[in-house]
Amino acid sequence: MSEVQEKVSNVIKAKEVDPKFKYKMSKMHGAEKVMLCFQCGTCTADCPIARFSEFYRPRRIARMVQFGLKDRLLSDKALWLCSNCFTCVDHCPQNVEIAGIVRVLRNLTVKENKVIPLVYTVLASNLLKGGYVYEIREMHHKKRAGLGLPPLPKPNLEDIEKIFQITGSSNLLKGVETFEKVES
């Protein structure tokens, strides 16, 4: 049954569309110019990821934002395939920051859909625990000393904790659902 329903949704019906979405997006830091995109496709042609993945198409992401396909976008795991190389940002003839748009969409996915790749929760918890996004263990410190390197700077864990709280990030990550892999 669900298989059939999914197929019917091949046609985008008017009710799926959130015409206000693009305005909301254009107020977010990094996605301001999304409405200027005229779909030339330079970003996709430039994209090193798109060369090897048929799911990740930056132009299509911009189009979906313009059209207001918020739900489809936020449940699209391909968003997490952007490698942040900024080639698209540099080459866009309309100065649309596609990588910025993708970042905003990722933020929204975390905030509204409460979904995030597992790796980010791991990095975040490391950061909260030790100030570094990777777990620096005793072994690392010993090794450094052995190599004649100075001791690592001490993290201010209190501040980090606070920053997580005031920026709302702690709440964002609370009860978030995780997944491990994104298909390419």
Add this chain to the structure above:
Amino acid sequence: MSETKYLLFLGCVIPYRLSSYEISTRKVLAKLGVDVVEMPEFNCCGYPMDSVNHDLMLTLAARNLCVAEKQGLEILALCNGCFCSLNETNKMLKEDKELREKINGYLKEINMEFKGTTEVKHLVHVLAEDVRFEKIKNAVKRPLTNLYVAQHSGCHLVRPTKFVEHGDDPENPKMLKDLIKLTGAECVDYQDEARCCGNPIIGVNEEVPFEMAREKLDHMRVAKAEAMITVCPFCHLMFDLNQPRIEKTFNEKFEMPVLHYPQLLGLAMGFSPEELALNTLRVKPVKLLEKLRTN
């Protein structure tokens, strides 16, 4: 006789996995008379958290900037990712008053304030623009003639151009190339030099980054490079640590040693391979060292 002094920002990956980069950098900088000061306190640059929450990234980065401002020093970043987030945040907060107020609102909670009095530099910028070529050239004691290497500057050293003001060409980065030439080695041109290594998405997908890195390795091999030179721990991991797995996945052999730039420079300045921690590389530069010995 130190003329230049920076606050060294190590980031997370280097202490976790790539001491070789840190060791070689410290050795080389000391000899070039660059003074590095350790961060009095540290937190992650914020880059990995950008996807989670943009404000979080900005605030984490700004906190580091505040620490530097307090010290009255410019930041020297070794990692492209750290450079990107710190530099970008620094530029944005300086230019965008509204954003600055918002972030300062957060910082107030931890008794800090971003003032916009410092700068962020990458190791490459410090060497090329502050130390200057002349000085480096003079420090080269054992020119690495007859050695052919390929450079990989990585994305965040040159992009987005909007925030990187060091005059390097994002389509064809030259700074690192010029620095390599100072060591006496030849820097070969290869196809798509400015393309990404793929590392940032390795946490969610391995197939695509492996394909990307393989393609780059292939292009370098075609250009007859004997080693690859990086200036970013992420790129280095992608090509060095993952090289055996890439070889296995695609059933090809590259055996391409990947050196941090300070390792290359260090060799030219007369340090021994051991002093530069060349032995800790995954792809052993056996042939390369052999060649240098017989040179």
Add this chain to the structure above:
Amino acid sequence: MTSYALFLGCTIPARQPHYELSARKALPKLGIDLVDLDNMTCCAPPPLQSIDLETSLAIAAYNICLAEEADLNIVTLCTGCFESLAMANTMLKENNELRERINKILSNAGKEFKGSKEVKHYLQVLMKDVGLEQVKSQVTNPLNNLKIAAFSGCHLLRPSKLLRFDDPERPRIFDDLIEALGSESIWYRNKLKCCGGLLRGYADDLALQIAKEKIVNAKKAGADCISTLCPFCFVALDMGQLQIRAKFKEEYDMPVLHYAELLALALGIEPKELALESHKIKTDKLLQKIV
């Protein structure tokens, strides 16, 4: 009496005796004499066109040659047959080069396409030869209470450039003929859209989705039954309903009748003479409404 060479095609004689019976009984009542010719073969419909277009044109032309030899125009019941034959007829009449090419092939079978005959669908014959008024006047059992969702099928109308049957976006002929029987021909959403029948056999899921939408639209518009002209549409919508029930767990109970059957009923032919039991969706309730 006007005589026509009856082109039955493959599906009707093999699977839909109710269609053939009703046509064979109703049409002569209106002065149309149906002649069965020897040697007729497949009309070379889309599936065969998909295999090789040239071959199908040659086969279609072969059938037309038989009619030319018998000096009769062709009438078809199936719209698929109508499309293949009428399309070939027009193409060969108007394109000299193509005609020569096909005639070269036909010469192997001792035939030559001359282009002297017409290919008509029986609705055209009713409309042009018999006339709407004459049909009306022969109706003894008007189907007054029925709301009928006419579904002409694609190949009666399209490609309009070659078939020249009716306006492809605003067809009227079928509806007028339904109304001549005393019923109401209703409008429903996507009336002119395909039933998906040709996907049956290799893309059944898609075919059923398309058919389902048609039935739903007809039902929504208050239809008592769907009327078809093409045996493929009939299968897609009649048999299709059973498959839809199995797959989607949805029941529509929408009778599907060929126009010839409705015509036969209106002309006073007894239902039991028409083999209506070969319908998958039973027509009993509908018949009660008529009588």
Add this chain to the structure above:
Amino acid sequence: MTYEEKSVSSKFSDEIRHRLGGETIAFCYQCGTCASSCPVAKVTDKYNPREIIKLSLLGARKEIVAGDTIWLCCSCYNCQERCPQEVEIADVIYTLRNIAIQEGNVPDIYVAFAEGISNEGRIVPVSKFAEKKREEYGLPPIKPANMDALRKILQATSFSKIQFKKGEAQ
């Protein structure tokens, strides 16, 4: 659908244009009227007439001919009717199928059609049961096709050169 050929070439579209039914393909300017007219495209994203034409024009011969998308057209001619450039889209699809079949990419159901036509002259064979039923209903016996003439026709066209084998195509 992703386009996998490394370069763009007009070889394939030339081939199509020179075949019966494929003449009009190059007029296409990708307005998409066909796709939005298509009942099949409405229910599946596997089939899109505009994309098939674009890929053909770009020269993705292998992808089109060996793929299964071309078999999803249900020949309703809606696209052809509405095309502002008068591209005979349904006919172009037939042409693509003709090419595919010639190259041995024959869906099983077409093998059955072909067998029907070459053995009995009908694509839907009449069973003994149906014959009997007809008699009961008082319908005349079915007249057989002239298989001799038909075989000669099939021999004279490229039909005879096609290899029909079940289970060949994916």
Add this chain to the structure above:
Amino acid sequence: MSEVKVGVFLSDCGKQLSKILDFDAIIDFVKNVSGVTYVARGSEFWRGQGLQTIVDSIKTGKVNRVVVAESVSKISEITITKAVEEAGLNASLVDVVDLKDHCAWPHRDAPSEATEKAKAMILASIERVKLLEPIEKLEFPTLKSVLVIGGGIAGMQTAEDLADMGFEVHLVEKESFLGGLAARAVRFFPTDDCAICIQSPTSDLKTVTNTSRKCVYRSGFSEIPNINILTNSKVVKVEGVPGNYKVTIEKKPRYVNEKKCVGCDLCTTVCPIEVPDEYNAKLKTRKAIYINTPLVYPPVYVIDAETCKFNECAKCVEVCPTNAIELNQKTEQITLDVGSIIVATGFKEYDPSVIKEYHYGEYPDVITHLELARMIDGFGPTNGEIIRPSDRKPAKRIVFVQCVGSRDRRWNPYCSSICCMISLKHATLIKEAFPETDITICYIDIRATGREHEYYYEKAREMGINFVKGRPAEISHDPEEKVLTVDVEDELLGRLLELKADLVVLAPAMVPAEGTKELAEILGLELDQDGFFKEYNPKLRPTETKRRGIFLCGGATFPKDAPTTSLHAHSAAVKTAKFLTKGKITKYQKTAVVNEDYCGDCEFCPVTCPYGAITLVPKDEGHFVAQVSDLLCEGCGVCVGTCPVGAIELRHLRPNQISAQMKALLSVNGTSKPLILAISCSECGNAAVDSSGMAMMQYPANIRVLKVPCAGLLQVQQIFEAFKTGAQGVMVIGCKPDGCHYEVGSEKAKRKVDLAKILLKEYGIEPERLEMFNMVYIEGDKFAETARKMTERIEKLGLLQLISS
């Protein structure tokens, strides 16, 4: 006529030519030609001392025919002709031959062969001038008045320009009010200006301030002293010739005296008849006596004769305070004498109801841009509100559909060029006024190629207007939800969309205005493949037509935006002024002339003449003979080539001159190669010969060039004559068929050549000896190569054996 005395003036181009050609031998040869009385050699003859030599020899009576060997690239023909005329000799008794580019330079590798060819060339020129006859200068008076057809922005602008320049202008408009399509469109892109704004007249009007622009109604346009506005009028007949046309106008009654009506609106308050207002897209009603909007010109009411009950009712007559209403007005016939006519009839929206899947005309909420424009107009039927016509509720979701009936091979294959911008304009205007409106534009390509147009597109995106790349398949109506559904594929998403809309706005093709075809027939103008008036040459002679004195401007030639229309209108005004301003047309009688004794009853030449210069006039006993208008004839000679009986000739190139030149050109060979005659037109063909020489591209000297005005002048018998006279091969060189300077000449020549080939075969001569080529100036290399190849071809064929008859 007195004795022929030919003077031959040989320029050696500062001794450059004498390095190749043996001038002494040439002079010896020329001196011995009969009729030559004077030979001079110099370094140049087209100016200065050299030119004075020619003048002196004429003045002293030494010569009365002039042959000059001079490079034509120095405009020598013009200066020499002028000097000769001033010296008292008829200007047409001169021939200039180009020894440099046609002989010395292309044959510099074979000097002795070139010298022989030079002799033949000069001989041909001498033989021709001996046969030349004096040609008179003609004058035709022209009237200083202009008829402008069409009162839209193009017509008003051009009328204003001309009136300002002092011409008497009659502006004829078929509707009751001026303004045309533009007035209904309300605003223009890309400036969002009012459509009723025009450039204000610059003539000396004391009452009007001269600012850069003004609303039509306060521009004072109608008060320019020499402008005569005729509304409700159309042209029914045009007679006469350029400079002197007699035009018949039919003026329908307005039933309201324009001079008395004060526009008080009392009449409409009493009028009992109410009908849907077509002008306002039927979104409101109007009375039988009405005015389109308050801002129109003339601001005078009009009675709709189809609905008014006239004297049965006459309530308006009773109430009118100025007795302006005159129900007994009748249709008038007005005749005007004008020197020139400007067609500014514009274009209109195509009726999209033929595209049935869009249901225009069936669903009231499917409308066109012009109808939408009426809603956007603050003075319009909805006071600027955008509504659904079906229930007059505000339209919150609007879908625009581009290319409705244009770029569509079933209806109009061309791109109407302005609709993309109209949609952007309307979308942004609506979005500005009602930001909550959701607007989607479905397009195939957005064409924003004009100045500032891209900014418009950018602005539209920035405002949040949706763009869907895809042409909708169908618009359907959901009676329950009372909304329209637009089925479209968003190609860039690769998805099918079902857009819901309160209002669907179609952007129909723009097609020629009503009555274009009829007017073209009245004026004898050609229409292009899309039905618009055809310009003479869109690049070089825009706004002109093949009929001299008749000009075009604005949308009558193709859909145009307002700035382009304006530009076009100014251009037409300048062209018209240039044509009329001298009060006369002066030209040499270098025209065709008919020998009435041979001519009779066939229609070949009048049909063929590209200028309509030939008419058939009755002669005795019901026979007709052709008559050439010296005014209209351009002297190309296409008629000469067409005449089956040789009854028509050019005064300046009679057949005997051609024969004499052929004979002379083929009299001397001097090379070992077979002689080939290249008959070239004076335009592109000869330019190709020139340019090959200028670039010193080498070809053999056996190629002899005979220049004619147009290749279309050629007759089949002349090709035979060439072979008879000794040519082993014949090349015909003309312009490219679509670039022929006389429209049809090149094409006619090709037909002659094809026919001649068939006949040659009949006579046993290889048809390969004859070939037609089309070349232009930049193809000098092609000429040289063709000449070489043709020589090789003829060499292979061997000597031509003619059975002398």
